[in-house]
Amino acid sequence: MRADACSRGWLALAWLLGANVALAHGERNQEPFLRMRTAQFYDVSWSTDHIAVNENVVVTGRFRLFEDWPANLPQPDRVFIGNGTPGPVLARVESYINGAPAIQSGRLQLNRDYEFKTVLKGRIPGRHHVHPMLNVEGAGPLLGPGQWLEVSGDHRDFKLSLTTIDGTQIDNLETWGVDTVVRWEGFWILMALVFVGWWLRRPLLMTRLRALELGHEEALVTRADRRFGAVFLVSTVLAVFGAATWAEQKYPRTIPLQAGQFRVEPLPREAQEIRVTVKRATYDVPGRAMKLQVEIHNPLDRPLQVGEFMTSNLRFVNHALPAAMARVEASYPAELLPRTGLTLPDSTPIAPHETRAMLIEATDAVWETERLTSLLSDPDNRVGGLLFLYDDAGQRSIANVSGAIVPVFVGS
Amino acid sequence: MTKAVGPEAGGEYIEIYGVRWSRWAAKLSAQVDIIISLIIVLAVTAAFHLHFMLLAGDWDFWVDWKDREYWVTLTPIVAITFPAALQYVLWEKFRLPIGATLAITGLMVGAWIARFFGFHLWSYFPFSLVWPALMIPGALVLDCVLLLTGNFFITAVIGGMGFAVLFYPSNWPMLAAYRLPVEVMGSLVSVGDYIGYAFTRTATPEYLRFIERGTLRTFGGHSAWVSSAFAGFVCVLTYLLWWHIGMLLSRVTTLPNRWRHLFGYPRERPPQTASPAVPRDAS
Numbered sequence: 001m002r003a004d005a006c007s008r009g010w011l012a013l014a015w016l017l018g019a020n021v022a023l024a025h026g027e028r029n030q031e032p033f034l035r036m037r038t039a040q041f042y043d044v045s046w047s048t049d050h051i052a053v054n055e056n057v058v059v060t061g062r063f064r065l066f067e068d069w070p071a072n073l074p075q076p077d078r079v080f081i082g083n084g085t086p087g088p089v090l091a092r093v094e095s096y097i098n099g100a101p102a103i104q105s106g107r108l109q110l111n112r113d114y115e116f117k118t119v120l121k122g123r124i125p126g127r128h129h130v131h132p133m134l135n136v137e138g139a140g141p142l143l144g145p146g147q148w149l150e151v152s153g154d155h156r157d158f159k160l161s162l163t164t165i166d167g168t169q170i171d172n173l174e175t176w177g178v179d180t181v182v183r184w185e186g187f188w189i190l191m192a193l194v195f196v197g198w199w200l201r202r203p204l205l206m207t208r209l210r211a212l213e214l215g216h217e218e219a220l221v222t223r224a225d226r227r228f229g230a231v232f233l234v235s236t237v238l239a240v241f242g243a244a245t246w247a248e249q250k251y252p253r254t255i256p257l258q259a260g261q262f263r264v265e266p267l268p269r270e271a272q273e274i275r276v277t278v279k280r281a282t283y284d285v286p287g288r289a290m291k292l293q294v295e296i297h298n299p300l301d302r303p304l305q306v307g308e309f310m311t312s313n314l315r316f317v318n319h320a321l322p323a324a325m326a327r328v329e330a331s332y333p334a335e336l337l338p339r340t341g342l343t344l345p346d347s348t349p350i351a352p353h354e355t356r357a358m359l360i361e362a363t364d365a366v367w368e369t370e371r372l373t374s375l376l377s378d379p380d381n382r383v384g385g386l387l388f389l390y391d392d393a394g395q396r397s398i399a400n401v402s403g404a405i406v407p408v409f410v411g412s
Numbered sequence: 413m414t415k416a417v418g419p420e421a422g423g424e425y426i427e428i429y430g431v432r433w434s435r436w437a438a439k440l441s442a443q444v445d446i447i448i449s450l451i452i453v454l455a456v457t458a459a460f461h462l463h464f465m466l467l468a469g470d471w472d473f474w475v476d477w478k479d480r481e482y483w484v485t486l487t488p489i490v491a492i493t494f495p496a497a498l499q500y501v502l503w504e505k506f507r508l509p510i511g512a513t514l515a516i517t518g519l520m521v522g523a524w525i526a527r528f529f530g531f532h533l534w535s536y537f538p539f540s541l542v543w544p545a546l547m548i549p550g551a552l553v554l555d556c557v558l559l560l561t562g563n564f565f566i567t568a569v570i571g572g573m574g575f576a577v578l579f580y581p582s583n584w585p586m587l588a589a590y591r592l593p594v595e596v597m598g599s600l601v602s603v604g605d606y607i608g609y610a611f612t613r614t615a616t617p618e619y620l621r622f623i624e625r626g627t628l629r630t631f632g633g634h635s636a637w638v639s640s641a642f643a644g645f646v647c648v649l650t651y652l653l654w655w656h657i658g659m660l661l662s663r664v665t666t667l668p669n670r671w672r673h674l675f676g677y678p679r680e681r682p683p684q685t686a687s688p689a690v691p692r693d694a695s
Binding site for chain 1: 555
């Protein structure tokens with residue numbers, strides 16, 4: 001509650017001073033190549049947008065580590081599934097990748113898909129922006145889409161209980177062991193004050209300096225001082241080892257910090273992968289339109305239609321395709337769903353085993369508001385994303401889209 | 413050690429540590445002492461805190477970084493620095509054996525202030541995750557050895573070793589509760605691991621932890637004691653180095669003011685040489 005009051009106080013102060021308060025996490029500030037060509041989160045959903053303190057929100061979804069991974073980033077050899085929140089406003093209770101516990105980090109593979117699940121428990125009341133997130137060693141945090149979550153109640157009611165393997169009941173991890181820490185450190189600060197106080201009770205600096213210059217050393221450090229020091233020395237050593245022995249007896253079964261890594265297999269590949277080749281990609285600066293001239297090969301025995309182009313958590317959905325629209329979860333953040341959607345001049349289905357050249361247009365001001373147009377000033381000018389295609393039964397196939405992009409500064 | 417002296421009636425003079433002071437001068441020196449002491453305590457606390465946070469940093473911040481290898485090795489080595497330097501100043505100039513205790517207590521008070529306001533109130537971290545390590549027992553031993561021996565070399569060897577070796581056992585009464593084993597999602601972790609996992613550090617993921625990877629397992633699982641012994645050896649050397657840094661920093665040197673004439677003072681004359689210059693044609 002104090003922490004909450006403190007943060008509200010700072011926000012109020014910022015408001016009074018007329019500052020623009022940033023309430024999300026600066027995800028738009030990440031370089032476009034990080035957002036377009038690393039972790040592509042899809043099918044992300046939040047179980048609720050309002051919880052009370054001690055209640056859980058479950059964030060689930062999938063991600064693909066992009067095939068055209070930037071060459072300047074290290075490979076995902078050590079990855080941790082985290083959550084992008086303003087600090088520990090939620091307690092992370094459980095997290096899984098493909099059903100395997102993800103309490104530690106592990107190695108993942110490029111161009112493969114993974115399913116994740118994170119269970120978060122309400123802790124600090126407020127309105128928080130909650131993202132799934134992958135931390136890749138050397139590449140930093142890679143954020144999935146963020147959704148606002150309202151946490152109500154009182155922080156003082158928060159509890160995270162646990163029972164250890166030896167049967168010790170921990171009522172609340174927030175406060176576990178803190179009493180001992182405060183008492184033990186308080187005791188030693190008191191001991192330090194007694195020791196320093198023994199010397200401070202006498203005339204201190206100037207008089208001692210002068211006496212030392214005149215050779216009156218015995219007056220400065222007396223036999224009583226040395227006896228006091230000897231007693232303190234012995235008492236200190238005895239107290240330390242006595243207390244350590246007490247702790248050994250109180251907690252006979254302890255383990256060191258765990259530093260292992262998890263191993264997890266990716267989701268199975270699709271039986272036949274759809275190949276998309278980018279022939280030309282342009283970004284029309286005045287028109288705020290990304291145009292992808294692509295060649296799509298359909299290796300399946302059934303026709304396919306383009307349903308969605310997704311990049312940087314933005315979902316350009318083909319509004320004319322019901323199967324694609326049905327995949328848009330109600331909880332998905334509206335600001336990441338451009339209203340204009342995906343424009344396809346040729347929307348006829350791609351026949352089985354056909355290779356079709358087609359134009360895909362994603363036009364919206366969101367390229368600007370999400371600060372993705374700064375892609376044009378990148379030294380590595382490539383666009384990346386996922387293309388979702390649907391057959392006539394509504395079954396989805398996913399294809400990678402990546403290629404060089406050229407800016408167009410004159411309206412077309 | 414303080415008594416009124418002198419034939420002058422009314423005790424206008426007092427003797428402090430065998431030196432005669434006028435009452436006025438003694439009172440003034442006591443006031444100056446208070447001002448200087450406050451400045452020293454605040455300056456040492458701030459500078460030492462900054463130094464320690466930069467070098468020990470995460471190992472001291474988080475309960476799931478306090479391992480048996482790097483934490484135990486690194487913390488005493490970077491923490492014995494300011495105590496050694498301050499011990500030089502306070503012992504050599506004032507015969508006060510409180511340098512180490514003063515520096516470490518200042519550091520701990522500074523650390524608690526930062527943990528309370530910065531980590532807890534501002535960033536919502538619970539104290540169970542962010543309590544600072546205890547180093548006061550080692551500092552007391554360091555000061556007591558200096559007091560009893562009066563010798564900086566013996567203090568470096570015995571005190572420095574004691575400072576490091578006492579570090580782990582003095583923290584164990586607090587730490588043991590965080591090393592209880594617990595099963596979470598079918599994995600074995602310590603309570604400390606789970607606290608670090610539960611209370612999210614958004615930009616500090618699990619893999620960043622620089623903790624024991626089992627490289628000391630050939631020592632029968634007694635990693636902490638092996639690390640402590642190594643830290644003790646390095647502490648001896650660090651102590652000697654920082655004792656001399658204290659010596660350098662407390663040396664009073666003056667430089668001739670070459671610009672004094674700009675303020676209306678006469679130019680400083682170069683010092684007279686011992687022998688007059690020899691004329692060129694003297695031979």
